[in-house]
Amino acid sequence: MSRRAGAEELLPAHHLIRYADGKVQGHLLNNGFMHGHTQWVSDDDDDDDDDDDDGAEVNGATPAGGRGLEESRLRVALDVLQMKTKHGWTDTSVDDILEYLKDLLPAGNTFPGSLTEAKRITCPLDLPHEKYHACINDYIIYRNEHVDKTKCLLCDVDRYKKGKKKVPRKVVWYFPLPPRMQRFFADRKEAKLLRRHTERTEAVLNDVERIDTQC
Numbered sequence: 762m763s764r765r766a767g768a769e770e771l772l773p774a775h776h777l778i779r780y781a782d783g784k785v786q787g788h789l790l791n792n793g794f795m796h797g798h799t800q801w802v803s804d805d806d807d808d809d810d811d812d813d814d815d816g817a818e819v820n821g822a823t824p825a826g827g828r829g830l831e832e833s834r835l836r837v838a839l840d841v842l843q844m845k846t847k848h849g850w851t852d853t854s855v856d857d858i859l860e861y862l863k864d865l866l867p868a869g870n871t872f873p874g875s876l877t878e879a880k881r882i883t884c885p886l887d888l889p890h891e892k893y894h895a896c897i898n899d900y901i902i903y904r905n906e907h908v909d910k911t912k913c914l915l916c917d918v919d920r921y922k923k924g925k926k927k928v929p930r931k932v933v934w935y936f937p938l939p940p941r942m943q944r945f946f947a948d949r950k951e952a953k954l955l956r957r958h959t960e961r962t963e964a965v966l967n968d969v970e971r972i973d974t975q976c
Contacts, residue, residue: 896930
């Protein structure tokens with residue numbers, strides 16, 4: 762079947778995406794059609810249109826719910842926060858996504874409807890930590906003898922942003938080691954992996970001593 766345009770009208774490239782494979786598709790998107798080209802011929806044009814129409818009809822009548830949501834609130838909240846960090850989602854985008862998903866689920870669901878709620882759900886898992894103001898150029902941390910300083914001693918940059926409120930330019934989080942190690946060793950599988958190097962080294966040393974004794 763042929764698609765024709767006026768004598769001077771070029772056929773838009775985006776109309777032909779479904780007929781093009783990789784390289785041709787990229788060329789069409791980047792460069793468009795050769796000037797004066799007014800005809801596109803495809804033997805399977807009608808079939809493609811029929812398939813698209815059938816697909817649209819089926820998709821329009823198929824519920825998107827699928828199986829019921831079996832994950833816990835904690836699992837969902839953790840997954841969302843992990844994806845936010847991995848893909849660099851903004852707080853606003855996460856709020857919009859969670860609100861949309863919550864509205865899709867049946868009434869009375871406990872799905873987190875905002876980023877704030879997701880963080881609140883995971884709060885009990887939070888590790889003990891301390892926050893310190895730091896130089897924007899990473900020269901010093903405002904603690905101990907520097908706790909009252911308002912400028913960096915090395916680069917002379919202000920500790921706080923300009924404005925009425927004292928908003929630090931940079932904040933660093935410090936997680937003490939003991940609670941972190943306790944969290945790691947609370948999982949048997951993780952604990953076994955953490956001990957693997959030491960236990961393997963001890964086993965090798967024992968074998969060496971045994972061989973030396975036999976010799």
